[in-house]
Amino acid sequence: MSTPTSRPTPFGARLHTAVEQRGAFCVGIDPHAALLHEWGLDDDVAGLERFALTVVEAVAPLCSVVKPQSAFYERFGSRGVAVLERVIAESRAAGALVLLDVKRGDIGSTSQAYADAYLDPASPLASDAITASPFLGFGSLDPMVETAERHGAGVFVLALTSNKEGPEVQHALTADHGEGETTGERVADRVLSHLARLNAGAEPLGSFGAVVGATIGSTSADLAFNGPVLAPGFGAQGGTVADIARIFGAQARHVLPSSSREVLRLGPDVGAMAEAVRRTNDALAEL
Numbered sequence: 404m405s406t407p408t409s410r411p412t413p414f415g416a417r418l419h420t421a422v423e424q425r426g427a428f429c430v431g432i433d434p435h436a437a438l439l440h441e442w443g444l445d446d447d448v449a450g451l452e453r454f455a456l457t458v459v460e461a462v463a464p465l466c467s468v469v470k471p472q473s474a475f476y477e478r479f480g481s482r483g484v485a486v487l488e489r490v491i492a493e494s495r496a497a498g499a500l501v502l503l504d505v506k507r508g509d510i511g512s513t514s515q516a517y518a519d520a521y522l523d524p525a526s527p528l529a530s531d532a533i534t535a536s537p538f539l540g541f542g543s544l545d546p547m548v549e550t551a552e553r554h555g556a557g558v559f560v561l562a563l564t565s566n567k568e569g570p571e572v573q574h575a576l577t578a579d580h581g582e583g584e585t586t587g588e589r590v591a592d593r594v595l596s597h598l599a600r601l602n603a604g605a606e607p608l609g610s611f612g613a614v615v616g617a618t619i620g621s622t623s624a625d626l627a628f629n630g631p632v633l634a635p636g637f638g639a640q641g642g643t644v645a646d647i648a649r650i651f652g653a654q655a656r657h658v659l660p661s662s663s664r665e666v667l668r669l670g671p672d673v674g675a676m677a678e679a680v681r682r683t684n685d686a687l688a689e690l
């Protein structure tokens with residue numbers, strides 16, 4: 404699709420500046436049917452639009468990053484996706500970076516189509532970054548990595564997710580570690596070492612992030628991969644500021660704790676949602 408004429412500022416640098424200016428807290432814009440109901444809205448496209456744009460109004464002028472989850476919009480078909488396009492555009496206009504949560508992953512040629520859909524500025528869904536799944540093999544994400552580099556975008560790759568089922572796959576050992584060795588390394592550790600390779604030498608921060616849940620308790624994984632970490636599971640799933648400090652230690656400064664329902668439940672009161680962002684950013688700044 405499009406080719407930029409001059410080299411854009413890398414996502415990692417843009418994110419670093421945004422977090423310095425606005426704090427690290429990321430709000431997920433997830434229009435659950437139950438939340439629409441709690442807000443007194445119908446579970447239809449008009450309700451979706453009212454909900455999502457009210458959240459944008461409350462949090463996008465304050466947050467460094469917002470994270471709409473695509474499925475909550477896709478369930479309304481093309482009209483829902485049109486609302487997602489507005490969420491992306493209006494959040495960016497308010498100064499927030501948009502991390503579109505799509506968790507995509509496929510064979511390389513299809514990965515390129517996903518990259519074109521979400522990371523090429525010519526696309527109506529163009530975002531600053533996406534979430535991606537490495538479980539077709541990390542190399543299957545190469546087209547997303549290359550497209551992100553070309554356009555100054557980022558990719559956050561699932562490593563240690565917040566759900567209890569994650570370890571079954573993410574703690575499994577790879578089969579191909581080192582020459583002649585029979586013991587593998589954990590899949591999550593392999594993902595993190597690929598990210599370290601992609602981010603090597605980037606300053607002040609690489610553009611390729613990991614998703615590590617705020618609920619995982621503790622980890623022996625090496626999180627010093629010179630990239631950002633998205634830490635969902637903060638809030639409604641139980642993760643706290645203390646968990647961020649314990650799990651990430653010295654790397655906590657590169658972590659974006661992310662919460663959806665805990666903030667969204669405060670709506671439709673725009674002031675209450677905005678206050679939650681301010682309060683959480685103040686607490687995170689103490690780390």
Ligand SMILES: O=C(O)c1cc(=O)[nH]c(=O)n1[C@@H]1O[C@H](COP(=O)(O)O)[C@@H](O)[C@H]1O
Pocket residue numbers: 431433472504506534563564565566614615616635636637638639640661662663664665
């Ligand atoms: O990639 C994600 O955003 C993600 C990864 C993960 O490990 N766990 C996780 O909960 N998420 C997403 O983060 C959000 C969490 O929402 P709340 O539990 O309502 O804060 C949802 O949009 C999830 O899809």
